Amino acid sequence: MRNVSRLFPLLPGIAMLTGCNHASQKNNGQNVQNPNIIYIFADDLGIGDLSCYGASKISTPNIDRLAGQGVQFTNAYATSATSTPSRFGLLTGMYPWRQENTGIAPGNSELIIDTACVTMADMLKDAGYATGAVGKWHLGLGPKGGTDFNSQISPNAQSIGFDYEFIIPATVDRVPCVFVENGRVVNLDPNDPITVSYDHKVGDWPTGEENPELVKLKPSQGHNNTIINGIPRIGWMTGGKSALWQDENIADIITDKAKNFIASHQEEPFFLYMGTQDVHVPRIPHPRFAGKSGLGTRGDVILQLDWTIGEIMHTLDSLNIADNTILIFTSDNGPVIDDGYQDYAYENLNGHTPMGIYRGGKYSAYEAGTRIPFIIRWPAKIQPSKQQALFSQIDTYASLASLLNQPLRKGAAPDSQEHLDVLLGKNNTGREYVVQQNLNNTLAIVKGEWKYIEPSDGPAIEFWTKMELGNDKQPQLYDLSSDPSEKTNIAKSHPEIVKELSALLESVKEE
Numbered sequence: 001m002r003n004v005s006r007l008f009p010l011l012p013g014i015a016m017l018t019g020c021n022h023a024s025q026k027n028n029g030q031n032v033q034n035p036n037i038i039y040i041f042a043d044d045l046g047i048g049d050l051s052c053y054g055a056s057k058i059s060t061p062n063i064d065r066l067a068g069q070g071v072q073f074t075n076a077y078a079t080s081a082t083s084t085p086s087r088f089g090l091l092t093g094m095y096p097w098r099q100e101n102t103g104i105a106p107g108n109s110e111l112i113i114d115t116a117c118v119t120m121a122d123m124l125k126d127a128g129y130a131t132g133a134v135g136k137w138h139l140g141l142g143p144k145g146g147t148d149f150n151s152q153i154s155p156n157a158q159s160i161g162f163d164y165e166f167i168i169p170a171t172v173d174r175v176p177c178v179f180v181e182n183g184r185v186v187n188l189d190p191n192d193p194i195t196v197s198y199d200h201k202v203g204d205w206p207t208g209e210e211n212p213e214l215v216k217l218k219p220s221q222g223h224n225n226t227i228i229n230g231i232p233r234i235g236w237m238t239g240g241k242s243a244l245w246q247d248e249n250i251a252d253i254i255t256d257k258a259k260n261f262i263a264s265h266q267e268e269p270f271f272l273y274m275g276t277q278d279v280h281v282p283r284i285p286h287p288r289f290a291g292k293s294g295l296g297t298r299g300d301v302i303l304q305l306d307w308t309i310g311e312i313m314h315t316l317d318s319l320n321i322a323d324n325t326i327l328i329f330t331s332d333n334g335p336v337i338d339d340g341y342q343d344y345a346y347e348n349l350n351g352h353t354p355m356g357i358y359r360g361g362k363y364s365a366y367e368a369g370t371r372i373p374f375i376i377r378w379p380a381k382i383q384p385s386k387q388q389a390l391f392s393q394i395d396t397y398a399s400l401a402s403l404l405n406q407p408l409r410k411g412a413a414p415d416s417q418e419h420l421d422v423l424l425g426k427n428n429t430g431r432e433y434v435v436q437q438n439l440n441n442t443l444a445i446v447k448g449e450w451k452y453i454e455p456s457d458g459p460a461i462e463f464w465t466k467m468e469l470g471n472d473k474q475p476q477l478y479d480l481s482s483d484p485s486e487k488t489n490i491a492k493s494h495p496e497i498v499k500e501l502s503a504l505l506e507s508v509k510e511e
C-alpha cells in the first residue's frame, strides 16, 4: 500500500505535507551474532578527494586502508546534491523529493522526518540494535515553528529510532554553534538562554555585516550574520555562551563521542550513524592538522577527516570487534571549492581535483553532485574488491534489513531496493537505474551508459558558488561510457533514449 505522499511527487504546484510512511510491527528480538554497523557520512567530500580514488596531491592513508580491506564502489550515488535531502533519503529510504521541506535546513528547523516514519534506525532497533547518532545532523529538531534550545528538545533523533544522540543541529556554518546531547544543549547555562533567528538579528552580538573588522575568516558569499569564534555564520544567535563550540575541537569531540558509543556497546550489536563536519565550510582544522596538507585548509580538514576514520578503525581493533563490524564510509554530496568563506581553497588546489573527472559538484545534477566515494568493510564476511555496479545510498536500508532478516514494516523505506549482494561486493548486477536530485529538485536518471537530465526552468548556475547546476530547459542526454564528463548533450540525436528515460523517471515519480 502506498502512502498518499507517494502518489504525488513534488511537482510544481503540488505541495505535500505528509511525512514518510509508517506502520506498526513489533520488535524482532536481538541476535548477538549480528554485525555492528557504523555508517559515516563525510560532508561535501568529493570522489577525487581520496588517494584510494586516485588523488595524488593528498594522501588519506586510513581511508585507503579501509578501502583496501573492503569493497570500494566507483558508481555509488547519494540521492541528492546537498546534505539535508541526502541524509533524509538514507535514513527514511524514501526519495526526499517526495516530501516538502527536505531542502537545506536552517539551524532552527523542525525535525523534518515524521516521528511516525520507520527509519533505518527504527528498523535496526527492531533487529535488536543499540542505536546512536553522533555529529552532523541537519534534519532539524523540535516541533514545527522552530527549535527551542533552552529546554528538552522534542522531537529529536531519539524520536526517530536513535537511543543516543550527540549532534551538531545543522551545519558548522549555521547558528546555533552548540552540541545537543539527548535533547539538551550541552553546557547550557539556564541563566543565559539561547535565541536563534533566521530572519532578523537577535541580541547584540556583532555580525559580519556590521563589524567586518572582527572576523578572522571573511565570507565570500553570505555567511555575514552573527560572529561566533571570529567566524561570521548563517543566521543570528545570542546567549548560550558557555555552550558554544570551538571549531578547532569539533573533530576531536565528535570522534570521542563516537568512540565512547562504540566502547559502551561493544557487547551488543550496535548501529552508529556518524556525520563528520569535515570537509564542510568553515574549514577549521585542529592546529595539529593546520598547514599539513600543503593544499590549504580544505586539504587540512581532509587529513583531519582521515584521522577521524583512523580513530574509529583503531577503536574497533583495540576492542577486538573490527572483524564483525560493518564500516561504511561515504559522503552526503559532491565537493565544492569556495562555499562561502575566503579560505583560498581555489588558490591552494595545486592541481588537486576534488570532482575527479566529473562535471559539476555539490548542488549539481551533473555527476560530481551525487557520485560519491563509498566504501564498505566487513572483514568477517567480505573480500576486498572494487565494485562497479550502480548503487544508491537509499538502498542501504533495505539491504541491511535483508542481511538481518528483518522484515520491513509495512510501508517502510518505499524507495529502498534490496541489493545486499552488491553492497557486500558479491555480485555486480545492481540497480537498473539511479535517480539523482540537484539543489532545485531537478531530477536525473542514470541507466546503463545513459544519463538523462529532465528539462528544468531552474538557473543554469548556482548564484553564490557559480556551480553548474545541470538545469536546462532542454532535455539532456549523455553517454557516460564514452563521455563520463558529460561534455556533449546528445539528446537531439537519440530521441528514443530520451523518451525511454524520461518515461522511466516519470514512472519512478508516480510509484
Ligand code: NG6
Residues within 6 Å of the ligand: 043, 044, 082, 083, 084, 104, 138, 171, 173, 221, 222, 223, 234, 280, 281, 333, 339, 340, 464
Ligand atoms: C548554502 C550555503 C553553503 C552551505 C550550504 C549547505 C550560502 C551562501 N551558502 O546555502 O555555505 O552551508 O548551504 O551545505 O549561504 S550542505 O552540505 O549542508 O547541504
Ligand code: CA
Residues within 6 Å of the ligand: 043, 044, 082, 083, 280, 332, 333
Ligand atoms: Ca554536505
